[in-house]
Amino acid sequence: xxxxxxxxxxxxxxxxxxxxxxxxxxxxxxxxxxxxxxxxxxxxxxxxxxxxxxxxxxxxxxxxxxxxxxxxxxxxxxxxxxx
Numbered sequence: 001x002x003x004x005x006x007x008x009x010x011x012x013x014x015x016x017x018x019x020x021x022x023x024x025x026x027x028x029x030x031x032x033x034x035x036x037x038x039x040x041x042x043x044x045x046x047x048x049x050x051x052x053x054x055x056x057x058x059x060x061x062x063x064x065x066x067x068x069x070x071x072x073x074x075x076x077x078x079x080x081x082x083x
Contacts, residue, residue: 014043 017039025035 010043010046014039017042 021030021035021038024030025032
């Protein structure tokens with residue numbers, strides 16, 4: 001239930017950021033292409049951070065958690081650039 005509530009709250013925050021960015025672009029306070037991408041960047045970054053923390057302990061070594069394990073299996077964590 002908490003996940004549903006947080007999703008709805010995040011949706012309202014996203015639309016608030018969209019409205020503020022649109023108003024900012026319309027009044028020449030910011031560059032329109034920056035304002036149009038800002039909501040996606042902000043919400044994407046927050047979502048990525050939440051997924052990373054939900055995945056497990058942030059100090060766990062690679063291979064013990066889902067996202068970190070997938071990156072390690074693909075060779076990204078070791079800098080090999082894939083299989």
